[in-house]
Every structure is written in C-alpha cells, then in structure tokens.
Amino acid sequence: MVSTDADAVAIEATDLRKTYGTETALDNVSFSIESGTVYGFLGPNGAGKTTTMRLLTGLTQPTSGTVRICGAPADDRRAIASLVGYLPETPPLYEAFSAREQLDYVAELRDISSAVATERIERYLDQFDLAEDADKRISSYSKGMKQKTAFVQSVLHDPAVVLLDEPTAGLDPRAARRMRESIAEFADEGTTVFLSTHILPVVEAVADEIGVLFDGRLVTEGTPEGVKSLAETGEDGTLEDAFLAVTGEDQPIESTADQ
Amino acid sequence: MSQQRDVRHGLRIGRTEFVRSVREYFRDRRRIIGFGFVLLVFGGNTVFALPIVYGAGRAARSVTSIPYFGFVATALPVVLLLLASLRTAERIGNVDAEELILMTVHPRAAVIGLISSEIALLALWIGLPLGAVVIVFALGMGAPTLPVTAGLVLLPLFCWAAVWGYAFGIGVLRLLRWLPGLQRILKIGWAFVLIPLMFGAPFIGTSIADGSLSMGGLLAALTFEPLQSYAELAFVGTGLFHTPSIGAVAVLGILVVLTPVGLAVATGQATALWFTDDPTPAQPQRAEGSSDGFETPQPLASTGAGAIAWGHLLRAVRQPQELAHLTMILFMLGPGAAPFLRSAENVGPIIAGIGVVLATYLAGATFGLNPLGDDRPAFPLLLLTKLGPRTLVRSRVLAGLAIGVPIAVVVPLGSIVVGNPSLPAVGFAVVGCGMCLTAATFAVGIGSAYPIYEEREFWGTETVVPSTGVMMVYLFVIGPGTVIGLLLMWITLTGPVNLSLPVAIGVGVYLLLTATIPYGSYRYAVRRYRTYTVQ
Numbered sequence: 001m002v003s004t005d006a007d008a009v010a011i012e013a014t015d016l017r018k019t020y021g022t023e024t025a026l027d028n029v030s031f032s033i034e035s036g037t038v039y040g041f042l043g044p045n046g047a048g049k050t051t052t053m054r055l056l057t058g059l060t061q062p063t064s065g066t067v068r069i070c071g072a073p074a075d076d077r078r079a080i081a082s083l084v085g086y087l088p089e090t091p092p093l094y095e096a097f098s099a100r101e102q103l104d105y106v107a108e109l110r111d112i113s114s115a116v117a118t119e120r121i122e123r124y125l126d127q128f129d130l131a132e133d134a135d136k137r138i139s140s141y142s143k144g145m146k147q148k149t150a151f152v153q154s155v156l157h158d159p160a161v162v163l164l165d166e167p168t169a170g171l172d173p174r175a176a177r178r179m180r181e182s183i184a185e186f187a188d189e190g191t192t193v194f195l196s197t198h199i200l201p202v203v204e205a206v207a208d209e210i211g212v213l214f215d216g217r218l219v220t221e222g223t224p225e226g227v228k229s230l231a232e233t234g235e236d237g238t239l240e241d242a243f244l245a246v247t248g249e250d251q252p253i254e255s256t257a258d259q
Numbered sequence: 260m261s262q263q264r265d266v267r268h269g270l271r272i273g274r275t276e277f278v279r280s281v282r283e284y285f286r287d288r289r290r291i292i293g294f295g296f297v298l299l300v301f302g303g304n305t306v307f308a309l310p311i312v313y314g315a316g317r318a319a320r321s322v323t324s325i326p327y328f329g330f331v332a333t334a335l336p337v338v339l340l341l342l343a344s345l346r347t348a349e350r351i352g353n354v355d356a357e358e359l360i361l362m363t364v365h366p367r368a369a370v371i372g373l374i375s376s377e378i379a380l381l382a383l384w385i386g387l388p389l390g391a392v393v394i395v396f397a398l399g400m401g402a403p404t405l406p407v408t409a410g411l412v413l414l415p416l417f418c419w420a421a422v423w424g425y426a427f428g429i430g431v432l433r434l435l436r437w438l439p440g441l442q443r444i445l446k447i448g449w450a451f452v453l454i455p456l457m458f459g460a461p462f463i464g465t466s467i468a469d470g471s472l473s474m475g476g477l478l479a480a481l482t483f484e485p486l487q488s489y490a491e492l493a494f495v496g497t498g499l500f501h502t503p504s505i506g507a508v509a510v511l512g513i514l515v516v517l518t519p520v521g522l523a524v525a526t527g528q529a530t531a532l533w534f535t536d537d538p539t540p541a542q543p544q545r546a547e548g549s550s551d552g553f554e555t556p557q558p559l560a561s562t563g564a565g566a567i568a569w570g571h572l573l574r575a576v577r578q579p580q581e582l583a584h585l586t587m588i589l590f591m592l593g594p595g596a597a598p599f600l601r602s603a604e605n606v607g608p609i610i611a612g613i614g615v616v617l618a619t620y621l622a623g624a625t626f627g628l629n630p631l632g633d634d635r636p637a638f639p640l641l642l643l644t645k646l647g648p649r650t651l652v653r654s655r656v657l658a659g660l661a662i663g664v665p666i667a668v669v670v671p672l673g674s675i676v677v678g679n680p681s682l683p684a685v686g687f688a689v690v691g692c693g694m695c696l697t698a699a700t701f702a703v704g705i706g707s708a709y710p711i712y713e714e715r716e717f718w719g720t721e722t723v724v725p726s727t728g729v730m731m732v733y734l735f736v737i738g739p740g741t742v743i744g745l746l747l748m749w750i751t752l753t754g755p756v757n758l759s760l761p762v763a764i765g766v767g768v769y770l771l772l773t774a775t776i777p778y779g780s781y782r783y784a785v786r787r788y789r790t791y792t793v794q
Contacts, residue, residue, distance in 0.1 A: 093359075094275075111264075
C-alpha cells in the first residue's frame with residue numbers, strides 16, 4: 001500500500017542490519033523521515049552510508065529489518081522505481097551517448113510523455129549549464145558535468161524521494177551552489193531528499209535534519225542545531241565540530257597516532 | 260499490462276544496448292582498422308565461397324545431398340546455446356549502469372533488453388554473411404522463398420537459445436559467486452582443456468585426410484534426426500520438401516513452449532543475481548600483505564633496472580591475471596608442434612625445441628608487449644623520477660629474461676633424459692638464451708609503438724592486454740625466427756654441413772636480422788620513453 005499523503009512518513013527504516021560474512025556493516029539502524037524533509041546523512045569513510053542508501057533503494061537486501069518508502073516495501077520494485085530517484089556516487093551514465101540522448105532514453109524508460117520530457121530536459125539542461133554541451137558525448141565531459149547529468153536523470157520523473165550520494169563531489173563552486181539550490185527547491189515542493197555527503201557545509205546549508213552514522217550505528221540524529229548543542233560544541237561551534245565530537249574523531253592527531 | 264510494459268521497456272533497452280555496442284566497435288580509428296581487417300578476411304572468404312554455395316544449390320536434389328546438413332542442423336542449437344551462455348557469463352550477465360536500469364525498470368525488462376540486443380548483434384555479425392549464403396544457395400536452387408522460410412525456422416531456435424543460454428549463463432555466474440575458488444580453477448582448467456584440443460585437432464585432421472577416421476561415420480554419429488527434420492522445414496515450398504515429420508513438429512512445439520519458460524527462468528536467475536549480495540565476505544578472507552620492505556634479491560639488486568625488474572616480477576606473481584594474454588601461445592604452439600610429435604623417435608629434440616620456443620615467447624611477451632600501458636596509472640610518476648628511459652626499458656627486458664632464460668636452459672638440458680643427445684641439447688639452450696634476449700628487446704619496441712591503456716575482458720579477466728596486432732606480429736616474427744635458429748643449430752651439430760654461398764648468405768642475413776631488428780626495436784623503445792607525453 002503506497003501512501004501519497006504529504007504529511008506521511010517518506011522513508012522509514014526499522015532495525016536495519018546488514019552483515020557481509022562476519023563483518024557487520026549496519027547494526028540495528030532505525031530512522032523515520034517525513035515528506036519534504038532534507039535529511040543529511042553523515043559519517044566517516046566505511047561507516048555504512050552507501051550500504052544504507054543501497055538498502056533504501058532495494059538494490060541490496062538487509063540481513064534483517066525493513067525499509068518502506070512512502071509506505072511501499074523496498075522490494076516492491078515497480079513502486080520503488082516510480083517513487084525514488086537515486087544518484088549513486090559513481091554516475092550511472094553511458095559514455096557513448098550525449099547528455100540529451102541519455103536523458104531522452106531515461107525519459108522513455110520512465111514512460112514520461114515526449115512533450116513533458118522535452119520540457120523538463122531542456123529546463124534542467126539550462127539550469128545546470130549543460131545546454132551548450134548537451135549533444136556532445138558524455139565521454140568528453142568533466143567529472144562535474146557527468147555528476148550534473150546524472151543528477152538530472154535521477155529527478156527527471158519527479159520522484160517523491162531523492163537519494164543523493166555525494167551529489168556535490170567534483171562540482172565547481174557555482175555548480176555546487178546550483179545543486180544546493182535545487183535540493184532546497186525540491187524540498188519546498190514536497191520532495192524528500194536523503195543527502196549523504198562528506199561536505200558538511202552543504203548539509204549545514206540545506207538539511208532540516210541530520211543523522212550521523214558511525215561504525216554501522218546511528219549515533220545521533222536531530223536538527224543541525226540540536227546535534228551541535230548535543231555535542232556541546234559551544235556558541236561558535238560548527239557542524240564539523242559536532243561531527244568530530246560524536247564520531248570520536250576530535251582527538252589531536254598526535255594522540256590518535258600514539259594509540 | 261505489466262508484461263506489455265516490460266516488453267516495451269525491454270525493446271528500448273535492447274535498441275539502446277545495440278547502438279552502444281555498435282558505437283563501441285567504431286569508437287576510434289584503431290577499432291575501425293581492426294574491423295576493416297576482419298571484414299576483409301571473413302568477408303573475402305564468404306565472397307569466395309559464394310560460387311561454391313551457388314553450385315551446391317544447383318546440384319541439390321534432396322536435403323540429404325546437401326553437404327553436412329544433418330550435422331549442422333544438430334550442432335547449431337548446441338553451438339547457439341553455448342555461445343549465449345558464454346556471452347552471458349562473460350559480457351551481459353551484469354547490467355551496465357545497473358543503478359539506473361534496476362531503479363527504473365523491472366528486471367524482466369532488463370533481461371529482455373539484454374537478450375534482444377544480443378540477438379540483434381548476432382544477426383549483424385553472423386546473420387548478414389549467413390543470409391548471403393542462404394540467398395545465393397536459394398538462387399542456385401531456384402527457390403526464392405527459401406531465405407524467408409529459413410528465417411522463420413531459425414527465429415524460434417535463436418529465441419530459445421538466447422533465453423536458455425542467458426538463464427544458464429546467469430546460473431553459472433551465481434554458482435561462481437558461491438564458489439569463488441571454482442572460478443580460478445575454471446580459468447586454469449580452460450588452459451588444460453585447450454592444450455589437448457590444440458594438439459589433438461591436427462591429429463584428427465590428418466586422420467580424416469588419410470582415411471583412418473571415417474568422416475561419414477563421424478557425421479552420422481553426430482546427427483540427431485528430429486533436429487535435422489526441423490531444419491528441413493526451411494525447404495517448405497521447394498521441390499526438396501515433402502511432408503513435415505512428427506519429429507520436426509515436436510521440435511518446433513518444444514522451442515515455442517520453452518522460450519517463455521526460459522524467459523521466466525532467466526528473469527528469476529537474473530533477479531537473484533542482481534539483488535542479492537556476494538555470500539562471501541566483502542573483505543578478503545586471507546589478509547594479504549607483506550611485512551618486509553621492497554628488497555631486491557641478487558643478481559637483480561646490482562643495477563637500478565634490476566630493482567625495477569624485480570618489481571615487475573613481484574607484481575606478476577601477485578596479480579597473475581595481468582598476464583592473461585600469455586595464453587595466446589596455446590593457439591600457436593599446439594598446431595605447430597603436433598605434426599612433429601607424431602614421430603616418437605624425435606621426441607627429445609622436439610621437447611627441447613618446444614621449451615626454447617616457449618621460453619623466447621615468454622621472454623618478450625610477459626613484460627614487453629605493452630610497456631607503456633602496463634605501468635598505468637603510475638607511468639607519469641615513473642617518468643618524473645630520476646630513472647632514465649634506458650633503465651625503464653632495460654627493467655622490462657631483464658624481467659623478461661628472468662622468466663625466459665631459466666626455461667630456455669632447463670628444458671633443453673632436461674630433454675637429455677628423454678633421449679636428446681647432449682650436444683644438441685646444449686646447443687638448443689644456447690640458441691634459447693640468445694633468442695630470449697632477441698625476443699625481449701624486440702618486444703619492448705613493438706609494444707611501445709602501440710600501447711594499450713584501456714582494460715578489456717580477456718580470458719575471463721578484466722585487464723589491460725597488449726594489442727592483438729602487436730601480439731600477432733610478435734608471434735609471427737619470434738616464432739619462426741626461433742625455429743630457424745634451432746634448425747641451424749641442429750644441422751650444424753648433427754649433420755654434414757655443406758656451406759654453399761647461397762646458404763652462407765642466408766645464414767648471414769638471418770644472423771644480421773636477428774641482431775639488428777631487436778636492437779633497433781630497443782632503441783625505438785628508449786626514444787619512445789624519452790619523448791613520451793601524457794595525453
């Protein structure tokens with residue numbers, strides 16, 4: 001049963017656990033995100049962020065626990081395909097195509113009508129400064145251009161939930177700002193954005209809520225201000241200070257090295 | 260409704276995958292030249308075969324009078340099924356841009372897409388020449404409907420083979436995921452299967468030619484009557500066809516029924532593969548590492564090039580998959596050596612000779628055929644060190660010699676045990692050592708001339724392999740060069756030497772080329788390293 005109520009919970013993860021052999025990647029992670037929220041998902045390398053995102057997409061099955069997106073279980077592939085837009089860390093693009101061909105192809109597979117697809121594609125290409133190069137092969141694109149093209153293809157079908165893994169990686173400051181603005185606009189229109197990144201200022205700028213994953217466990221969750229106060233970072237404290245405090249990584253380098 | 264949508268999406272994916280593949284084939288000039296070469300060879304063969312096919316069409320009085328008809332009709336489904344399974348296991352078992360496709364369409368659509376693209380590619384590469392053959396045969400027979408009926412007979416067969424081959428190939432991939440050790444065994448096992456095949460094929464050919472093996476009996480044994488009857492349906496509407504047999508109808512029915520079943524099985528298999536994790540831990544079970552620093556053993560430690568050569572050898576031991584291209588020798592050594600092995604009295608010299616050929620091949624092919632590409636992505640860093648280009652080139656020559664020379668010495672000397680006279684054995688070892696140096700220095704030059712940087716699938720391994728053209732040039736120069744050297748040494752040591760002027764000139768030219776071509780090649784490699792610029 002899929003819920004489309006704007007006030008409903010968009011993403012609900014309950015007791016998610018994922019093991020690979022004897023390695024535990026995620027340990028009883030639970031969170032609930034309301035529609036229209038920008039959720040910043042933070043964590044050091046290897047904390048389990050990408051595993052969590054793949055569990056939310058249904059591309060990976062949890063060892064135990066459940067995921068529901070707008071009420072639909074993650075293994076309901078048809079529902080998830082229409083509800084979710086996913087931008088993985090490595091942009092899934094075909095190098096032999098141009099951006100326009102790639103986006104037309106995705107629009108066809110999403111059954112978006114030709115007129116709507118053309119309007120959306122042209123709008124996004126303009127918005128992300130890709131219009132001039134839209135007919136060049138993606139193999140000739142910079143990392144940032146590929147990232148922008150992949151972002152556009154992930155939101156082309158106007159999904160209820162957008163999962164973004166490091167969306168600003170490789171973007172120049174202008175494009176990164178454009179990306180932040182787009183994320184905010186999507187949230188304003190009621191789209192839920194699940195944003196995983198290392199770039200803390202991006203999260204600080206756009207996130208309504210944040211969750212910090214450390215060693216496979218969700219160690220803290222709340223608004224950016226709430227997390228900062230919880231971490232006792234003081235008046236001038238930043239999200240970076242809070243992140244380092246809750247992940248135990250605020251030790252001086254010398255003392256870490258001594259351990 | 261959802262099935263129709265999946266078919267629609269699948270056909271779109273198929274069209275896109277087909278276009279992508281074709282663009283990949285013609286991506287750059289090198290690939291276009293390679294394609295032109297293939298077209299020239301195979302297209303030329305087809306064109307020259309067409310008059311014979313036309314004659315066969317004119318001469319056909321009954322289906323059974325068409326040469327090899329029953330055998331081909333029986334072998335075709337098996338070959339197509341194997342081909343589809345292999346292609347699935349090697350190439351299309353996983354989806355490119357999987358996060359996009361699997362988050363956009365149902366897995367069934369992805370399976371339909373990949374299979375339909377594969378059928379379209381098969382139709383392009385094999386269907387066009389096959390179509391030409393069928394049309395010319397039909398013209399010979401005076402049966403213009405034959406191409407159409409043949410297409411209608413082949414279509415269910417292609418669809419059946421494609422879906423079941425896909426299901427089987429995915430099944431193999433799932434099995435290998437559960438048993439990763441099996442994959443390594445299979446890769447090595449293939450080589451062991453190929454060796455008797457390569458050595459055995461010439462024996463079978465010779466046995467058929469001299470009549471000791473009956474071709475007719477062999478073909479009769481390999482013909483399955485119902486499949487032959489099914490293939491005969493292609494002649495409906497011609498004078499060669501009478502009434503359809505029960506076997507033919509049964510085969511058609513089985514193909515039609517099993518195709519959707521195969522699609523369902525393939526979809527189930529693919530979904531299980533794509534949406535479940537590797538059951539083995541993500542981390543390697545065996546923590547591979549080394550506590551010691553990089554310490555080069557003697558005698559390599561005495562020179563800078565030796566230390567780098569040791570690095571090449573160490574990498575080869577730790578990542579043997581990067582040497583997958585060395586399996587090329589199996590295709591040359593088997594057919595080349597098999598005729599000699601029929602004579603039991605010469606087994607000693609032949610073993611020594613094979614050892615020397617193998618040694619010289621390895622001396623150059625192991626580290627020399629793609630020196631610039633092998634070092635990616637550390638190559639720019641290497642060029643910025645104080646090491647001169649000579650040192651870098653020599654390191655590859657030395658590493659090659661470290662592989663080749665021991666074989667060139669041990670195998671000929673070891674052949675004394677199986678009856679090789681000791682003097683020729685020593686002579687062969689000397690030739691082997693000299694030819695190893697020749698091969699290693701020759702290889703670095705031709706390898707530098709045409710570097711390959713992109714990874715590609717080779718022998719089940721995704722790695723950077725030297726250009727096929729470079730490998731062929733190397734084999735065709737070094738192989739005969741080594742054999743001539745061995746023959747000269749054998750004649751010199753065992754037979755009466757009649758050194759006439761033409762023979763002396765020939766030997767002189769051979770020695771001159773053996774010395775100067777590799778030297779020029781080595782100099783070229785050094786110059787290429789010196790003038791290399793990162794593009």
